[in-house]
Amino acid sequence: MPALPNHPVPVQRPDAMLAAMPTVEVILPHHRYEVLIQCGALDQLGPQVHDRLPHRRCALILDQAIATTHGRQAADSLRGAGYEPLVADFATSEPLKSLDTVAAMLSKLAGDRIERKSPLVAMGGGILTDTAGFAAACWLRGVPLVMVPTTLLSMVDAAVGGKVGVNLPQGKNLVGAFHQPSLVLIDPNVLATLPQRELRCGLAECIKHAIIRDPDLWTWTSENLERVLALDPGAMQTLIARNVAIKAAVVMADEREAGERAHLNFGHTFAHAIEAAQTSTPDESRYHHGEAVALGMIAATTLAVLLDRADRGMLDELIALLDRAGLPVRADNLAPTARLMELMKLDKKVSDDRIRLILPRCIGEVEIDDSVPTRWIERAWDSIRA
Ligand SMILES: NC(=O)c1ccc[n+]([C@@H]2O[C@H](COP(=O)([O-])OP(=O)(O)OC[C@H]3O[C@@H](n4cnc5c(N)ncnc54)[C@H](O)[C@@H]3O)[C@@H](O)[C@H]2O)c1
Ligand SMILES: [Zn+2]
Numbered sequence: 001m002p003a004l005p006n007h008p009v010p011v012q013r014p015d016a017m018l019a020a021m022p023t024v025e026v027i028l029p030h031h032r033y034e035v036l037i038q039c040g041a042l043d044q045l046g047p048q049v050h051d052r053l054p055h056r057r058c059a060l061i062l063d064q065a066i067a068t069t070h071g072r073q074a075a076d077s078l079r080g081a082g083y084e085p086l087v088a089d090f091a092t093s094e095p096l097k098s099l100d101t102v103a104a105m106l107s108k109l110a111g112d113r114i115e116r117k118s119p120l121v122a123m124g125g126g127i128l129t130d131t132a133g134f135a136a137a138c139w140l141r142g143v144p145l146v147m148v149p150t151t152l153l154s155m156v157d158a159a160v161g162g163k164v165g166v167n168l169p170q171g172k173n174l175v176g177a178f179h180q181p182s183l184v185l186i187d188p189n190v191l192a193t194l195p196q197r198e199l200r201c202g203l204a205e206c207i208k209h210a211i212i213r214d215p216d217l218w219t220w221t222s223e224n225l226e227r228v229l230a231l232d233p234g235a236m237q238t239l240i241a242r243n244v245a246i247k248a249a250v251v252m253a254d255e256r257e258a259g260e261r262a263h264l265n266f267g268h269t270f271a272h273a274i275e276a277a278q279t280s281t282p283d284e285s286r287y288h289h290g291e292a293v294a295l296g297m298i299a300a301t302t303l304a305v306l307l308d309r310a311d312r313g314m315l316d317e318l319i320a321l322l323d324r325a326g327l328p329v330r331a332d333n334l335a336p337t338a339r340l341m342e343l344m345k346l347d348k349k350v351s352d353d354r355i356r357l358i359l360p361r362c363i364g365e366v367e368i369d370d371s372v373p374t375r376w377i378e379r380a381w382d383s384i385r386a
Contacts, residue, residue, distance in 0.1 A: 063124025201290020
């Protein structure tokens, strides 16, 4: 068998319209799929799904926030391609990213007799794509999944890579599956309705990708930040395509997180503790995921500086870029350090009670370390307090 390339490759498709669509291909040992990225791509959803997954029925599971806007456009495109879609929308929030919501989705699929070969199209932010993706993995032991992410974070992260799942009262993302999509379709135009705060959260993950893998992306992001914040179409297409390519490359090298996929958790061991500590904080004063990641990246980089593994200059550059992106660089309402340390030890990535951290060496390179003494981690927490 010919060796498969281990990096995302542009795909040539036969007809002109498809060939023109910028594409990242994800190639795994038993499955391959395309991520299509283009302003206006949503109108092509129906033909693109039908091209790969022809069937009379499909299910379109929507985030309530976009149901009557982009959701309607997606349903029209599916109908135009000949599908009779079941269309159902769901409210989204971390507490609603639950087994109860999965049960409600499964009940819709059962009530509408969605069949084994009917594609399930999951359209919304990461909460919706994780939850509906998990329903797709469970229904009839797995139906084909199409991801249509509508937040920057879900475009560059949640919708690519096959991790789907929900929260339990005991913790985030504790129940889940690996269920790779058959297609990911990204239309940056849908970001026009996304609150700026959510756009900035997505940028935190883009900055994370640059730090773990790509110094050129770091420079590009720094130089084009204002175009990105203004949703310039060309800048958005470039930003998303380059970030999807990094996520895809990491997933292709290590689909099940046996090794380097853990690099994607840069900033996240700290971020998950910040998020877990605020379950009873009122919604308005909570840090959103991307904001917690921004603080977590600063804490992890501070730790690398304290341990003499990274330059102070890198930390200063990171703080400056996050600040320009409108992300928090100091936290004014963090839980006590002892509580945050306790929560870090409860993270599902902990093994044998050791906290596994991703520490940067420089922009473009990180390493995994599970032997950092507790007192240094405590100092890193203290360093991000306002
Ligand atoms: N599966 C993975 O590999 C993976 C990776 C990263 C994050 N995640 C998960 O993703 C979730 C976070 O996702 P998120 O940041 O997209 O948050 P989200 O799903 O909560 O979306 C943010 C908000 O924007 C709304 N929204 C979505 N698209 C919109 C649009 N185009 N216009 C207007 N409003 C819109 C949503 O309803 C929500 O209120 C977390 O639960 C996290 O665990 C999963
Ligand atoms: Zn994240």
